[in-house]
Amino acid sequence: MDGMVGTANPQVPPERTVAVWQAMRRGPRRFLLSLWPWRCWAYALSGAVIGAGALFALALLVAMGVLFSIVGVGLAVLVLAALFGIPVGALERRRLRLVEPAPLENPHALLRGAGGVRRLGVRLRERATWRELAYTIVYGVVFAGSGFGVMLGLLFAGVLTALPVLVVLLEPGSVMILDRPVSSPLEALLPAAVGLVGLAGCAYAAALLAGAQVRTAEFLLSGRAEERRVVELTRxxxxxxxxxxxxxxxxxxxxxxxxxxxxxxxxxxxxxxxxxxxxxxxxxxxxxxxxxxxxxxxxxxxxxxxxxxHPQVLTDHGLDAAVAEVALRSPISVTVDIELPGRLPGAVETVAYFTVTEALANAAKHSGATGITVAGRVRRGTLVLTVTDNGRGGAVPSDGTGLQGLADRMAILKGRLMVSSPVGGPTELRAEVPCSA
CATH class of the missing domain: 1.10.287 (Helix Hairpins)
Known part of the structure; x- marks a missing residue:
């Protein structure tokens, strides 16, 4: 009999409102006299520069990957290009705080303690990685270009607004508007008024652009509704x-x-x-x-x-010593073969210890075994623990043996518990717990 021992339904957070769009609805006076226009202009200008640079770097990586594929290193460069959206997404989630106080959640799984190969494989399999790459392309093509347009309009409107001051500071007749010289500050008042209107228009254009980019970032740079359910459930x-x-x-x-x-x-x-x-x-x-x-x-x-x-030896000396102690108290002969690189996280040690104790208790009560082997290794950042007995087999994990509760606790750490127990034996319990969970 083979088996794998494994929800709640948390509410999805309501869709957040865009802060800069809320500020625009308060009326022109409150919006234009606040810090929001300056924040939106700073966001648009920095976004235009970063977006253009990111798009150029991504295009360069793709071109180099295709070119170097002839000599065999192109695949590595293309993989780097595929992962290029991750740092861009991380930077954008930080830069978004200029116009959106509510931070975006990191959609990637935490991989503390994971090796480089495993980390790379997980990142390439995550949907968030490819959504961030798509955001980088949209960012560089659409938002960077729009940001440059807003900045050009802002520059022109700023020059018109400052025209009376320029006329006073510069030589008479040296300032030209539409190929006509402006000789006095009075003649510059009308262009200055047009410039003020242009500044207000640029403020609203930058706010609309920032809000659109916030919405795009929420869609591509944060977890989807289903992912948020999983995150909230796990938490x-x-x-x-x-x-x-x-x-x-x-x-x-x-x-x-x-x-x-x-x-x-x-x-x-x-x-x-x-x-x-x-x-x-x-x-x-x-x-x-x-x-x-x-x-x-x-x-x-x-x-x-x-x-x-909670055995004191587990707290003081770790999993291997605790398992050795519990093996001495077992009525069945137990061989312990656990080799660990050092102390594991407390939660991992606890769930692994109680998995072993539950397996030994079940074997002593139901299996008729004369020998049990407990083995444990850390492989690629994951604790792999096996408990094997030479009993009669036929164990069913769902028959109230206590393994279901252990599997539920293990699932919190993104681990899994598997039981293989064909009739006639042997019975093997295998637990895999990521040490980075």
Whole structure:
């Protein structure tokens, strides 16, 4: 029997409104006298320069990739061109803060600790990478050109507005408008008024352009609705797992510092009472002896319970030492073969440890096995853990063996749990947990 042990429905965030378009609706006076026109002009000018440069660099990479394909390195250059949209997208998500206070989420998966080859493969398979490449092309062709147009209009309107000052500062007759010299500041007042209207028009044009670019960036540079659902679901499950872990540690601390210490004190008190009654011939002596034995048994069970909640050896010495300790307590012979490059993230160690303990408990109860092997390695940033027994097989993961809950916790870390248990055996449980999750 082979099996893979694996939702919620969070609300999709409402579509955000564009801040610069909201500012335009407040009326010309409030909009034009605010900082919004300056922010939009700065956004358009920087976008025109960066967009043109990005488009030129992308075209150069593609041309070099096609040219160098003859000598065998063109594919690497084309891969670099495919990934070129990632830094452009990251820069645009930052630059967008000029006109949009609400930040865009990074649509890429976090790959802390992943190797270069694995990181490259993940990025090439992500849809966000190709959407960012599309944004780079649209950005360089449409928005960069529009930004240059707005800046040219702004430059012309600014010169007209400053015309009276230029007439005063320069020699009379040296300033020309439509091939006609402007000899006095009074003659420059009408062009200056046209320039002021032009500045207002450029402010609105830059705001419209910025809003359109914000919408395009939201569509291409942030996660889609389905991706946002997955992100929010993963985050909510991670928060629940963190809360569960914190509550479990609190219970462990309370049991260790409270009930366990009280049982130790009770056992010592009963021991003193036993010494007092020893040799007295009182019938209460036997009761005290029995009570002390039950207190010791309760203390031993409580210590096992505390150790099962979160073993101290896992916290102090890591996964390999914790698994070796639990293997010594197993009624079946267990061979441990775990080699790790160092300490793993706490969440990974915890879920891996309880996967091993659950597998050993199931094997002892149901498999009839005489030997179990536990192996663990880190391969390309992923912990691969296998627990194999030589029992009768036929295990069904969904039959309430506790593996479903472990698989749910593992899914929070983007891991997976697989069980292979054909009738007649052997049974193999395989867990894969990304250490970068």
């Amino acid at each position: 909510s499950r991670a928060r629940l797992a963190d809360a569960f872990e914190a509550e479990r540690r609190r219970i462990e601390r309370d049991l260790h510092d409270g009930a366990q210490q009280q049982l130790v004190a009770l056992s010592m008190t009963l021991g003193l009472a036993e010494l007092e009654l020893n040799g007295s011939g009182s019938p209460a002596a036997d009761l005290v002896v029995r009570a002390r034995g039950e207190a010791r048994q309760a203390l031993s069970q409580l210590r096992d319970l505390v150790r099962g909640i």
